[in-house]
Amino acid sequence: MLNTKPQIKAAKAVQPSPLLATDMLSYYRDMLLIRRFEEKAGQFYGMGLIGGFCHLYIGQEAVAVGIRRAQKPQDTTITAYRARGQLLAAGVSPKAIMAELTGRGTGCSKGKGGSMHMFSREKNFFGGHGIVGAQIPMGTGLAFAHKYKKDGGVCVAYMGDGAANQGQVYESFNMAALWKLPVVFVIENNKYSMGTSQSRHAAGELFRRGEGFGIIGRQVDGMDVVKVRRAAEDALEHARSGKGPVLLEVMTYRYRGHSMSDPGKYRSKEEVERWREERDPIDSLRVLMLRDGLATEGDLKRIEREIKDIVAEAADFAQTSPEPDPSELLTDVLIES
């Protein structure tokens, strides 16, 4: 674990965790895995190996990795359809995720869910949901279960800036605050609700939208994995200690379209280029580590090779695995009691 201080200090959560070279390297590794995996997914989509929709996470990697590293094993996670960042950060097998994307029987949902519907009970990951905003009441319910079972867990419920306009989000804010449920609501603000920019879809500041319910809101730089992790630690500690929900607005940017079939005409190339060049979460961390002597070029090369192999293995597995058996069509509709 990251914290080398006595437990009692950690519990106060005001002391930022010290930065360790091993942690930084592992953030780098996890973010790079998401980046390369998603690039491969984009390529597979282009080859017609992935059907339907495919919403890439490229650009937002620091959010999923920073938050995951602050979570404890008993914590739960739920998000919408742009889920693979969270799945990979949670440690779900890249092979099983890629095979789900290609619709194979070896996919994490046996090929029945596809890109938008992936789950892992083992990692307490409850989706992967396709209806914008619907995951927020469900996440509130996972938090309700934590409190009911007194298991010390917190639910992290993700939404995009677009989903933050759904009514059920505010129904959830109300219940979560009213019952002091252990939930951290995370708005991954990537500036665009599909093709509609924040200035055209949202009134006011998103992190302040819990204020009427007494929910603390914080805005965090989502291109800096260390800042995300620290903000998440504080938020999780607050929720875990019984003080109720926290709203984190994590400012990020997606480089790709809303989904693969988005030509991206609603923003300029220069805008995308600027984010890539100046704010890329992976490049920034790389520069920082090299500058501060936390890693050598050799370390980074080694990680890159490792990731390349993992993604290649996942890609191969996803192409060579068989499609689901036809007999699977009517299974998993109901649990036979």
Add this chain to the structure above:
Amino acid sequence: MTTQVLMPALSPTMTEGKIARWLKKEGDIVKPGQVLAEIETDKATMEVEAVEAGTLGKILVPAGTEGVAINSPIAVLLEEGEDAAALGNVAAAVQKPAKAEAAAKPHLSVVPSMPSAPVTSDEKTYDKVVVKTVREALREGMSEEMRRDPRVFLLGEEVAEYQGAYKVSQGMLEEFGPERVIDSPITEMGFAGLGVGAAFGGLVPIIEFMSMSFSMQAIDQIVNSAAKTLYMSGGEIGCPIVFRGQNGAPGRVAAQHSQCYASWYAHVPGLKVLAPYDAADAKGLIKAAIRDPNPVIFLEHELMYGQSFEVPDDPDFILPIGKAKVMCEGGDVTIVAYSRMVGVALQAAAKLAEEGIQAEVINLRSIRPLDTATIVASVKKTSRLVSVEESWPFAGIGSELAAQMMEHAFDYLDAPMARVCAADAPLPYAVNLERLALPQVESIVDAVKQVCFRQAA
């Protein structure tokens, strides 16, 4: 090793496109994410990005080419250190997915195979009975399950301190405390979704809608979240939850508060739908619903809450899901009904008996799964069928029964089946119109006479 750049598919419908222009030329070094070319699809101009790092070795399809099929090679990338000599072998094919053995026959023809014999006989009989109202039976059923299983909790509007909008949960707050009997804000979509999440998290929620009419606010959570997640997760995440509330027409509350949701929810694979008639049904089925590992829609009827019936006096009493009950036997016609309409059908049967027509009345109890075997067994005996429901005719439960009879009892029917439904209009307020809109004893009697080729009264 060289890497082929293939014509990408950029929408679910795209089959070919035009190479509008190349942004890199042969010999350029490219990094992952850099734009190589622009292509025009049927919908828009899109960019092709490099996935691998390398040198653009050769452009295979020049700018301006139209009708380039997806997945055909458009360029070749050379890896670090490779020279153009490697371009010799550029004809590798895209790996095709391993096709699973095609299904032997299309699944369009899936018709549930019929259980060979009716199954009502396996229902236990109980010697001792007590008289209870449907309301008390529901409360007892829920309370017994909450004593038995600490994961079960009740959440809904006015269920706790107010003691239940219809007093179904009266006294439960006192027994189980505010952590397990919880007043919700008026926030149907929110608390239905919260229930689904709690079920994912290992609890067994009973979500009470004050009226099932309000469940339409929450229908996305019921259908898209509760019913489909087990399937979408390949069997990994189940949702043991009961959504219950009063359903149908409670009387004089007009269109928005009076509607039967049996066919709405029964349409959805992944849901079970139960509709008790009497107190024994109510208690036996609510217990079964709570113990079931799947999402269950439990349709109660306000006009039945205060009615009294005999209930087995046995701590182990429970009813199976998916078993209909023959309420009275008869050889001339089968009347199938559920919920409050079972009582109306029984009154009609009594009236018909006076005229010499012996009706067999079947109480469905479970809408989905449907006990087709019991209905078919009855129709084989009577050759005539009338369905009765408080919902609208179009795509209603009667429609489903008609289809089932076509599939399983076509040769046994001596007359076309008749449906008695609510009028095909929103429910009116005025006393006379409301009465006209809902199935009455006389409308059932008329329908029976019609299928028996007797003169209607």
